[in-house]
Amino acid sequence: MKVRAGFVHSMGLMLIGGLVISGCAAVAEQNDSAKNAAKDAATTRAAFAMMQASFKARGQASVDRLNQDETQQLCSQYQDNPPKEIREKIEALNQKLTLFPADGVLLGDWKEGEKIAQSGVGKQFTDNPENAAGGNCYACHQLTKAEVSYGNIGPSLYNFGKVRAYAPEIAKYAYGKIYNAEAYSACSNMPRFGHSNILTPQQIKHVVALLMDPESPVNK
């Protein structure tokens, strides 16, 4: 009996001790990760301060371009690979920032769209801000069979409308994606052409036509 009680007692102590130890470990771990997070945040701040002192305004590119909105800040913090809940947060906040044309018209002229997809000018300090910017879609996407000089950062968009269907909801998706890519996939490499005023709504309509018009070379 005595032995038994002693056994139970020591088991209990071991259990409590174990809990205390693992509890301590968890606290220590929390402290560690809190410390790391604080250190990381301090490095981020120091890097930003260093950048602010290391750039100067030129042409249309003012130094405030170094500033980050919440999307840019979160994507940088997670090196473009955020956990699920942050991903959802970024997509939700960008959905709110995605505006569709009031008149409901989503398709423009695909021939104009092709010119916009080819043009890589715009927003660099060497570009004339008077000229309309391009979308440079070919830099990252295959679009037509005729243009063989295309990049591969984004998926091929060849036959986009033909394969997805020439349907209003697909046109709406294309418009929204081009207007604000972050609303559909957080930390995308694709610029937010509408949201960031790179392309005008009219230019986006032309590019949507390039993807969605059955007569466009994208769908031939």
Added chain:
Amino acid sequence: MCKHFFRGLRSALTLALMLVVVPAGAQTSEQTLKEIERYRAALADGNPAELWEARGEDLWKQARGPRMVALDKCDLGLGAGIVNGAYAVLPKYFADADRVMDLESRLVYCMVNLQGFTAEQAKKDPFGGPNKKSDIEALVAFVTAASRGMKMNVTASHPKEQEYYELGKKMFFHRGGPHDFSCANCHGADNQRIRLQDLPNLLKQPAAQSAYTSWPAYRVSQGELRSFQWRLFDCFRQQRFPELIFTSDASVALTMFLAKNANGGVLSAPSIKR
């Protein structure tokens, strides 16, 4: 005669290397062939970078500046006047300046502190153009050529060096500007291309090594020798950022990050590029 032979050999080797590096996508072959033709024409006479190297050597040895002294007392990290192998260990912390410096910053430092130039004079023409020659780019060509064939060996052991590495890493992932770009968007994955141009993954060897070790480079398309400072300046321009200030702290921190990622890579600079 002998020098000529080695030049020819080196050119042939460079060309062979380029042939291996160029990806042979079927559609790209025509453009690739055209580019190779242009390289071949440029290489027939050796790499024009040699002109910058020779001018840089003269500038290094000449007595110049208000104090009329040569740069042969300039300590590039391995001791006063030692040029051989110096580029392979840069950037590094210099106690005399109490700053981490890349090659360009250190050259400016020596021009100011040894030769007596003002900082403005030393930095006046960081990059050459049609009507101006850059002394810094020539000096850079001379110094880097003296590390050709050596392995990158940036220790980053000093706390300041470690700090710069970490800051440079943050800058590499810093997204901003109207296009939301960071270096990582174009240089953070394998086998990416913009149009037909290959984008090295600067976070991973061996791509990070072969990219870094091939700079500075003679750009056939520009007819200029370009320093690593220029490379960063121009990628920030494409990133739609404002202008990177020559030899600024951020430029050195980012260089520290990229140079250390290239450790072990064999320097081929000044090389010749598109």
